[in-house]
Amino acid sequence: MKKTAAIIILFLFALLVWNVFTFGDSVVSIGDEDFGGPLGAVLATVFAGGGMLLAGLIMLFVGAVLAVVFAGVGILCIGGLAVGACVLALMISPLLLPLLVPLAIVWFFVSRSRKHRYMQQAV
Secondary structure, three states: OHHHHHHHHHHHHHHHHHHHHHHOOOOEEEOOEEEOHHHHHHHHHHHHHHHHHHHHHHHHHHHHHHHHHHHHHHHHHHHHHHHHHHHHHHHHHHHHHHHHHHHHHHHHHHHHHHHHHHHHHHO
């Protein structure tokens, strides 16, 4: 299967090259001169390939810049949410004090009974 795929790809490439050099009416104008025929086809292919290569590199760099920018914006958003959560907790904490007092008392009695259990097991 791999050998067949390679043969088909080479055959299609050969057809493409034959079409460009035989039937290609590529005319490249550089300055005041026109280049046609096989030289025009080669120049058109080189210039088009160079443009595609340049476009690929530009897209790569734009993608990298966008990744850095969006990552920075994400970090700023998460930092802002963390600061907002801390401010909200500081604003709510005096209101939660009546709820925390009974919780502290229950916690004290549970830890005290647990401490006595450990001491009885040790003896």
